[in-house]
Amino acid sequence: MKTELFPHADSARGSALKVERASVTDPLPDKSVPVPSLSLGEKARRAVQPQVPYLTGLNLEQRRAVETLEGPLLVLAGAGTGKTRVLTTRIAHLIATGRAFPSQILAVTFTNKAAREMKERITALVGAVAEGMPWLGTFHAIGTKILRRHAELVGLKSDFAILDTDDQIRLLKQIIRAENLDDKRWPARQLAHLIDSWKNRALTPDKVSAGEAQGFANGRGAALYKLYQERLKVLNAVDFGDLLVETIRLFRENPDVLARYQDRFRYILVDEYQDTNVAQYLWLRLLAQGRQNLCCVGDDDQSIYGWRGAEVDNILRFEHDFPGAAVVRLERNYRSTAHILAAASHLIAHNEDRLGKTLHTDGAAGEPVAITGAWDSEEEARQIGEVIETLQAQAHPLSQIAVLVRISAQMREIEDRFVQLGLPYRVIGGPRFYERLEIRDALAYFRCVVSQADDLAFERIFNTPKRGLGDATLQILHAYARHAGIPLMQAARALIETEELKPKQRSTLRDLLAAFDRWSRQLETVPHTELAEIVLDESGYTTMWQNDRSPEAGGRLDNLKELIRTLEEFPDLQAFLEHVSLVMDASEGDSHERVSLMTLHAAKGLEFDTVFLPGWEEGLFPNQRALDEQGRAGLEEERRLAYVGLTRARKSARIMFASNRRIHGLWNATAPSRFIDELPEAHVEVKEAPAAFSYGNYGRSRFDQGSGAFGSTYNTPGWTRARQNSGPGFGAPTGAPPGGRRGGGHGHTIEGEIVARAAASSAFRAGDRVFHQKFGPGTVATADGNKLTIDFDKAGRKAVIDSFVKPA
DNA sequence: GAAATGCCCCTTTTT
């Protein structure tokens, strides 16, 4: 069977598929399965050694997914069906059979964690060869790598900086203000989201439709986007979205470059394909066009990143986009008990937009999914604590228990309870290490040491710790930097030579620049970890926190120490900064004997014996906002999230809801989630709350009302949110000029900067009458380049920079 | 220029 000589022929595929699905319960792999399109030599080799060790233990479907090597392949891998195993084995297989060198395989994951795990598992299979898999990584990491090699082709230098969300928003705010828009009414954060969503769809500024640009600043969204991109180029920086969009542009504009990568990547593998967005899809398609050896693994039922631009459509349309694609379904679940699997399957079956899979297991029935109500969210937290303590008493390892919440705001109450009980726990994906204030400050220092052109970093630490340099000083620096088209630090260098700044600021700035010069020189001579400490100490940053009396100061100092320790793992500061900008998650602490607490999103790909699922209430889960903004699609994504939550559990899943929950500090009555009604009765069990927590009749009556839900007459709860999101003031006055950028402007335009740069030598000579904003009218005494000495009528003789004076 | 106070936004999820 399965002599698939023509992997692209549909008829052959169809029959192979039927055979396999019919024999799905047969656990014995067919030893005589030949690999498609092998060379004769290889066939002979395999005949001698038919059972390659790494292939043993795969079921038929998995094996087919591993061995269908040529042509496009979609592997629909349900939860717990051995997806990662298939991917890693497939790579091992490619290497072991000599079809490709590790460096010729492109393997893309969505998260760094997944990439790390895959690398480890491949190494386990084929040995250290996997170390040489330079193209295994996230979309963004690989995009960065490619972009650095060809930076000049897209108008960058190869040492471009990668901005994080924070930098991005600060930059956008500057642009919004420079355009004389009210940054209160048009928040930079909103524009950042908008630009992100455009980049997710690979839309460059000129491709943004007028309709979409309409929503922001009366149609100036696209223009602002354009300014932002121009500004990024000047700063030699990219944001996250650019790592993909710019790579696509690179490929499109340089077919020769693209051809080289198409040629290099003999086999392409993609993990979590359901999470890809349009840009990622285009990126993949460009690369796969050459050899067509694209293998995408995913599960449409676990697509939970739609809000971030992921297109379930990518996976739904795969066969259409890649004609002749083979499809393998992995439906045999090795993780959960039959009850849990049945509950999850039944729930997800309520979705309409899905390719459809039926998971099955040979495992035990186990215990039904438990459903428990609580009077309020505090009681819910107490119940979780209570049950966990019971489990703990029964020697259930805490590391095998997880609490999965819909939104991170739910965590606080649960954490509080755990702290009270002294229950060890860890929060996964919580406030990210590299996003902490003190870490970002420290990184900004390092960035400035490495590159004195990093304006955003310089701005950040310019007056941190407080050194008496305020907004006024910064404005002057900015003004000059913009005029001259130079970075802020360079502008500062010029300004300390003149008298634009007050003496105090001037000398402070001089000291700061001298310090940076010193540190930059030490890059060559001092080990980087040592240098990092020197920078933090000499800048006064460490001292600042040591003198801080606030309770968190100690923790911040610890974090800084941790940062230095992490630094040791990298050869130099540059490498470390590169890592940080792409990998925002720090090394996860030990998972020993701690309960894990995380959001449902963070839980994807993980599994635990016992899983608590609190907060299954209308409005919270499904989340009202998802419903309001995305309608049925939003609901379906929420349902997939519920499905992901349930399928994390191996042995025990406990769904919980509270009748009252505090939202924004106010108590609200809540109704049980509709998802609870969608569970199959045969596989769930409604449990009473532990007696100690049944708070008399109030709770009971509310609860009973809610639990009517288990009957068949559950309708939309009387909980319809009246709040209509009718944003204020969208009907802007019609008098505004249509989309046109304000003429004249403020000398902040890129063009302006370029012009200013070109005319670097001064337009003034001795004797000219000039006017200075601060010092008033005066006469030029001497002119040295752009540095002038002027005798002011009132202020006396001052050294100034020419861009601050106008001819009078 | 810096600290203190007061106001307003928000809260889904994250590479």
Add this chain to the structure above:
DNA sequence: GGGGCATTTC
């Protein structure tokens, strides 16, 4: 319930 931001006050 809280954090960011602007205004106020020193």
